[in-house]
Amino acid sequence: MSHDNRAWEVVSAHIESAILDGSLVIGQSLPSERELAAQLGVGRAAVREAIHALVAQGVLTSSVGPRGGTRVAALRTEALTKFLRLQVALANFPVADITEVRVALERTTVTAACRDVTEESLARIRAALDRMAEVDDPEEFNRLDTDFHVLVARAGNNALATDMTIAIRESLRSPILNAEETMPDWAHFRVGLLSQHEAVYAALADRDVARAIAAMEAHIRHSYAILPMDQASA
Amino acid sequence: MSHDNRAWEVVSAHIESAILDGSLVIGQSLPSERELAAQLGVGRAAVREAIHALVAQGVLTSSVGPRGGTRVAALRTEALTKFLRLQVALANFPVADITEVRVALERTTVTAACRDVTEESLARIRAALDRMAEVDDPEEFNRLDTDFHVLVARAGNNALATDMTIAIRESLRSPILNAEETMPDWAHFRVGLLSQHEAVYAALADRDVARAIAAMEAHIRHSYAILPMDQASA
Secondary structure (H helix, E strand, C coil), rough: CHHHHHHHHHHHHHHHHHHHHHCCCCEECCCHHHHHHCCCCCCHHHHHHHHHHHHCCEEEEEEEECCCEEEECHHHHHHHHHHHHHHHHHHCCCCHHHHHHHHHHHHHHHHHHHHHHHHHHHHHHHHHHHHHHHHCCHHHHHHHHHHHHCCCCHCCCCCHHHHHHHHHHHHHHHHHHHHHHHHCHHHHHHHHCCCHHHHHHHHHHHHCCCHHHHHHHHHHHHHHCCCCCCCCCC | CHHHHHHHHHHHHHHHHHHHCCCCCCCCCCCCEEEEEEEHHHHHHHHHHHHHHHCCCCCEEEHHHHHHHHECCCCHHHHHHHHHHHHHHHHHHEEHHHHHHHHHHHHHHHHHHHHHCHHHHHHHHHHHEEEEECCCCCHHHHHHHHHHHHHHHCCCCCHHHHHHHHHHHHCCHHHHHHHHHHHHEEEEHHHHHHHHHHHHHHHHHHCCHHHHHHHHHHHHHEEEECCCCCHHHH
């Protein structure tokens, strides 16, 4: 298998370099399997495997039909989220480390949100909070809680910070839900979460950066201090 | 190709779920190609393709020989760096966005470094700075500059923040170098960088968190304000 490995890695490295140096850009079609194989002196099977690997990473998309083919993808958040979820699960990063990174990223996203928030994006965040207030079930509450953090991040125009925030938050969806489902005092914890979210919302509605950062940081630290997650999470 | 796609995606999703729910952990061997194919009702080619895709993502490692096989990998930083470099190149994140994320992550890493730094890790950072002071060539200087940020991050025990910091810094290596090579006043800029690095080092040597954060943030913001990078970087 090692010879075969090397051939598809040559193809994969070639495509990645072309993306890194800007000669392949989003939406652009790749040469055909046959052309790539001839150009790189490898078999068509190796080309196919490299392409599948890059599709799996969200770097390329493949479609069939008359206008089909393999193109450079623009699927950013989804690919990053999928990748980080796996990395977090594999790495068993300590909860304390994840907490610090979430605080750092969400300071950034809430700062951008205070700068860029509109009446529309504020209304969407308000609606997520109103739904949370009506929900007792931990699973549905957890989904809305994730939505809240994603909506706040999206209210600011910093796509990289937003993507990373979403990826980290999504990677914690299962461990947070498991912790919420097993905690003895979910009803009390839930009320605390609601009021912390309201504090973030109020500061954001006032475009008050310092208060929004303080409220977000207090909320994240409070949650991790109380949630009964393993020291090695995920 | 769409039918074939679906088969390898079934295998890939199966392995990813096993990692996410903890039933496959780092170092563990996968069942054989034949067993996986039978278990999931797909062809062996589909299993092989899914494995190659996960190897390309750094999730699995494959080796040959008597003790070889396919195992769950622990190759975290390298895989994350490679992935983020591609994502940053593809996405053309604006420099302003990357700057904010770097500030957020390096605030976190330098805070952890002030808490955890040892005489050994401090000596390594000192040595990188001493080498920078002797180097004029932008390419070598840039390499040492990356080293400095990586060493500071590694001096603190927050693996997730360190991995992300390294990945972002590595993804900027080429655009920063290109900018440094074309700027009219490199000699002057270089002297500024040296003194900013010294300020971070001095605060870190004193374990002074507030000063270290301020020095790091000023350094990153100053660099991006001056470097002639495209508004859409990478």
